[in-house]
Ligand SMILES: [Zn+2]
């Protein structure tokens with residue numbers, strides 16, 4: 001497979017296409033170039049592999065970010081998918097893309113390859129907005145089946161042996177012909193293992209697996225959002241009988257933040273100010289993801305005015321730039337006032353009335369309003 005072709009061009013999508021657009025594009029093209037629909041057409045098969053490889057990368061936020069920065073030829077550390085051109089797609093992921101037609105399209109591809117393939121494990125990881133905004137190293141703790149010790153993973157009671165499954169003659173799979181497609185399915189009797197355990201191990205009840213607590217450190221890329229998944233190959237359930245291990249999918253959940261809300265790459269933060277601060281101008285302390293900064297409130301600020309702190313938002317997941325922080329200045333109207341405050345406010349009001357009448361600079365809005373009011377009521 002050529003690695004010089006552009007993944008976005010292969011999938012016929014724009015470089016900023018979102019997950020849903022990618023999914024739809026891949027689905028459409030995979031249906032078109034599927035080898036079963038193009039018998040004896042090696043070009044279609046090649047194309048099918050290329051778009052599958054492209055989708056395998058672009059559907060994974062971390063791999064996509066890496067691809068955007070370095071291209072397809074720069075392998076990611078510890079990533080068996082990169083380079084070489086092997087198409088490694090996750091059947092669970094594809095099931096999600098293709099729904100009902102998954103078995104029809106990929107049943108024969110995966111049934112054989114995945115008989116002994118360990119299952120994927122999904123785990124949720126809560127991160128703070130700060131961590132998601134600027135990236136972080138985290139550890140996930142999760143339950144992962146490991147080889148059961150007493151039976152050594154065979155599932156058979158110590159001293160006994162599993163026997164070859166008679167339904168599939170040890171193959172672990174059975175074939176079904178439906179129309180022009182031949183589907184290969186895991187054998188229902190042995191669940192694809194190819195063996196049958198006459199006297200199961202007491203500890204694992206024949207599964208050959210026991211649950212263990214596993215820990216894995218991972219890099220949470222800056223710019224990730226709730227619902228996005230990080231895939232760690234081979235960290236899922238171990239394979240049976242020398243099969244390959246499943247993958248670990250870490251789904252990100254960002255904890256609500258007491259000060260910030262996220263709008264794409266931008267952060268929004270509401271900062272209350274007093275009327276004197278708004279009228280006279282001031283310096284206020286404003287929180288950012290990386291500590292407090294001083295922000296100038298210009299004199300004559302209206303309630304709801306926004307000050308943009310360039311480059312203080314969330315990093316772009318693809319490593320190109322960073323969003324802004326929007327500081328929304330909201331004038332706080334006191335719910336209760338002290339007698340002294342009342343005195344001053346009343347005095348201020350008296351002056352404001354007098355000034356508005358004269359059309360004093362800085363009071364134009366109220367003057368204009370009062371004029372219009374007068375006109376309206378004749
Ligand atoms: Zn069987």
Ligand SMILES: [Zn+2]
Pocket residue numbers: 148149150151152153154155156201202203204205206207208209
């Ligand atoms: Zn056991």
